[in-house]
Amino acid sequence: MQPPDRVMNLRQVFVSVLIFGVAGLLLFMYLQAWIEEQHTGTDFILSPPGMTRRAAWNSSAPPGLSKHKMAASGGRHWRGKADPFGVVAASLVSQLSDQQKMSESPLSHFRGVYLPPALHPLNKTLVKGGKWKDVDSAQEKRRSFLHDFCKKYNSRKKLRTHLMHLVSRIYVEDRHKVLYCEVPKAGCSNWKRVLMVLNGLATSAHNISHDDVHYGKHLRRLDSYDLKGIYTRLNTYTKTIFVRDPMERLVSAFRDKFEHPNSYYHPVFGKAIIKKYRHNANEESLKTGSGVKFKEFIQYLLDSHRPVGMDIHWEQVSKLCYPCLISYDFIGKFETLEEDANYFLQLVGAPAELKFPKFKDRHSSDERTSAEVVRQYLKELSKEERQLTYDFYYLDYLMFNYTSPIV
Known part of the structure; x- marks a missing residue:
C-alpha cells in the first residue's frame, strides 16, 4: 500500500497535468482562429444563435448610423468580449518571458x-x-x-x-x-x-x-x-x-x-x-x-x-x-x-x-x-x-x- 503523501502527490500531478492540458487545448484553438483571421482580413460581429446577420449588426450599430443601414459582412466574425478562449489565451500569453517576446519576428509588432x-x-x-x-x-x-x-x-x-x-x-x-x-x-x-x-x-x-x-x-x-x-x-x-x-x-x-x-x-x-x-x-x-x-x-x-x-x-x-x-x-x-x-x-x-x-x-x-x-x-x-x-x-x-x- 502506497503512503498517503505519495498518493496525494500523484493526485496533484494528475490535476496539474489535466489543467495544463485543457489550457493548452484552449490556447491552441484560440490561436488557430486568430491565425485564420490574419488571412481573411477584417471581420466584424458574431450573430447570436437564431439571429440573422443583419439583425446582429443592427443590434450593435455604431452611434449615429441608422440601424436599417447596417448589416453583417460575409466571412468569419469577431467574437467580441465574451470569448472564453480569448480570456484563457490572453492570460497564458501574458506569462511569456521577456526573452521569448523579444525573439518574435519584427513583423509581429x-x-x-x-x-x-x-x-x-x-x-x-x-x-x-x-x-x-x-x-x-x-x-x-x-x-x-x-x-x-x-x-x-x-x-x-x-x-x-x-x-x-x-x-x-x-x-x-x-x-x-x-x-x-x-x-x-x-x-x-x-x-x-x-x-x-x-x-x-x-x-x-x-x-x-x-x-x-x-x-x-x-x-x-x-x-x-x-x-x-x-x-x-x-x-x-x-x-x-x-x-x-x-x-x-x-x-x-x-x-x-x-x-x-x-x-x-x-x-x-x-x-x-x-x-x-x-x-x-x-x-x-x-x-x-x-x-x-x-x-x-x-x-x-x-x-x-x-x-x-x-x-x-x-x-x-x-x-x-x-x-x-x-x-x-x-x-x-x-x-x-x-x-x-x-x-x-x-x-x-x-x-x-x-x-x-x-x-x-x-x-x-x-x-x-x-x-x-x-x-x-x-x-x-x-x-x-x-x-x-x-x-x-x-x-x-x-x-x-x-x-x-x-x-
Missing part, C-alpha cells in the same frame, strides 16, 4: 496595427480654373462621410493584421507622391497606365497594353519598401482609392472572367465551381471549366466552404484597401470616373496634357455593366441569394454611401 482616421485638408494649390467646384464639393462630402463612419467604427474594434498585408494592394508613384489602392473592376487598368506615365515609364497611357499594365511589373507596391519607407509614404503622399457600386463591380467581374475565354479563371475557378454546384455536369464542362452560370458563381461566393479561394476581382473593398485603417485623401467613384480622376491629377500636379483615358480596357464591343445590366443578372437568383449577396458587400455599400439595391 504590427499585429493589432491601429491607424486612426485623420481627415487632412487636400492641398488644392495646384488646381487651376473654377470648373472643379462641384467635383470638389462631392469629394469633401465623400471624405467626411467615410471619416465619420470610421471614427465610430474604429472606436469599437482594432484590426489584427500585419502592416505588410495592410498595404499590399497599394501602388506607389514617387515623382508626384501618389499612393493608389487598386480596386479591380473600378478603372484600375487605366489608373495603372496613368501611374506609369506619371512615373516617366511611358509617354502616353494609350500606348500601354493590357499585359504591360498587369504583368509587366513596372510599378512598385508599397509593401516592397522597408518599414521607414512605408510609413514615410503613408504620412506624406496623397493617397487615393477609386470604388464602384458593389453589385456592378461583381457582375462586371463575372462577365469579364467567365463569359469570355480565359486561360486562368476557367480552369482554376470554373472547373471547381461547376464540379460542386452543377448537377449532372457534362464531361466537357468539367474538363474546361467554361460556361459557369451566374447563379453558380453566386453559390460559390456565398459558400463558407468554397472549393477554391477568393479573388481580388470580387473581394470586398474593405478587405482590399482597409479604408478605415488607411486614411485616403481622395475617394473617387467609377460612376464619375473621368471627372474625379482628372481633378485628382490636377491636385497632384500632373502634366496638363495628361488626361485619364476613356477607353474600355478589354472586350470593348461589350455593353458596359450598368444598373440595368445588373438587374438582368440578379433575376437569375432567388430572393434569398440576392439578399445574402447584398449582405456580403454591405460594408462597402455603407462606407462609400452607395444606395442599396432592391433585392
Whole structure:
C-alpha cells in the first residue's frame, strides 16, 4: 500500500497535468482562429444563435448610423468580449518571458496595427480654373462621410493584421507622391497606365497594353519598401482609392472572367465551381471549366466552404484597401470616373496634357455593366441569394454611401 503523501502527490500531478492540458487545448484553438483571421482580413460581429446577420449588426450599430443601414459582412466574425478562449489565451500569453517576446519576428509588432482616421485638408494649390467646384464639393462630402463612419467604427474594434498585408494592394508613384489602392473592376487598368506615365515609364497611357499594365511589373507596391519607407509614404503622399457600386463591380467581374475565354479563371475557378454546384455536369464542362452560370458563381461566393479561394476581382473593398485603417485623401467613384480622376491629377500636379483615358480596357464591343445590366443578372437568383449577396458587400455599400439595391 502506497503512503498517503505519495498518493496525494500523484493526485496533484494528475490535476496539474489535466489543467495544463485543457489550457493548452484552449490556447491552441484560440490561436488557430486568430491565425485564420490574419488571412481573411477584417471581420466584424458574431450573430447570436437564431439571429440573422443583419439583425446582429443592427443590434450593435455604431452611434449615429441608422440601424436599417447596417448589416453583417460575409466571412468569419469577431467574437467580441465574451470569448472564453480569448480570456484563457490572453492570460497564458501574458506569462511569456521577456526573452521569448523579444525573439518574435519584427513583423509581429504590427499585429493589432491601429491607424486612426485623420481627415487632412487636400492641398488644392495646384488646381487651376473654377470648373472643379462641384467635383470638389462631392469629394469633401465623400471624405467626411467615410471619416465619420470610421471614427465610430474604429472606436469599437482594432484590426489584427500585419502592416505588410495592410498595404499590399497599394501602388506607389514617387515623382508626384501618389499612393493608389487598386480596386479591380473600378478603372484600375487605366489608373495603372496613368501611374506609369506619371512615373516617366511611358509617354502616353494609350500606348500601354493590357499585359504591360498587369504583368509587366513596372510599378512598385508599397509593401516592397522597408518599414521607414512605408510609413514615410503613408504620412506624406496623397493617397487615393477609386470604388464602384458593389453589385456592378461583381457582375462586371463575372462577365469579364467567365463569359469570355480565359486561360486562368476557367480552369482554376470554373472547373471547381461547376464540379460542386452543377448537377449532372457534362464531361466537357468539367474538363474546361467554361460556361459557369451566374447563379453558380453566386453559390460559390456565398459558400463558407468554397472549393477554391477568393479573388481580388470580387473581394470586398474593405478587405482590399482597409479604408478605415488607411486614411485616403481622395475617394473617387467609377460612376464619375473621368471627372474625379482628372481633378485628382490636377491636385497632384500632373502634366496638363495628361488626361485619364476613356477607353474600355478589354472586350470593348461589350455593353458596359450598368444598373440595368445588373438587374438582368440578379433575376437569375432567388430572393434569398440576392439578399445574402447584398449582405456580403454591405460594408462597402455603407462606407462609400452607395444606395442599396432592391433585392
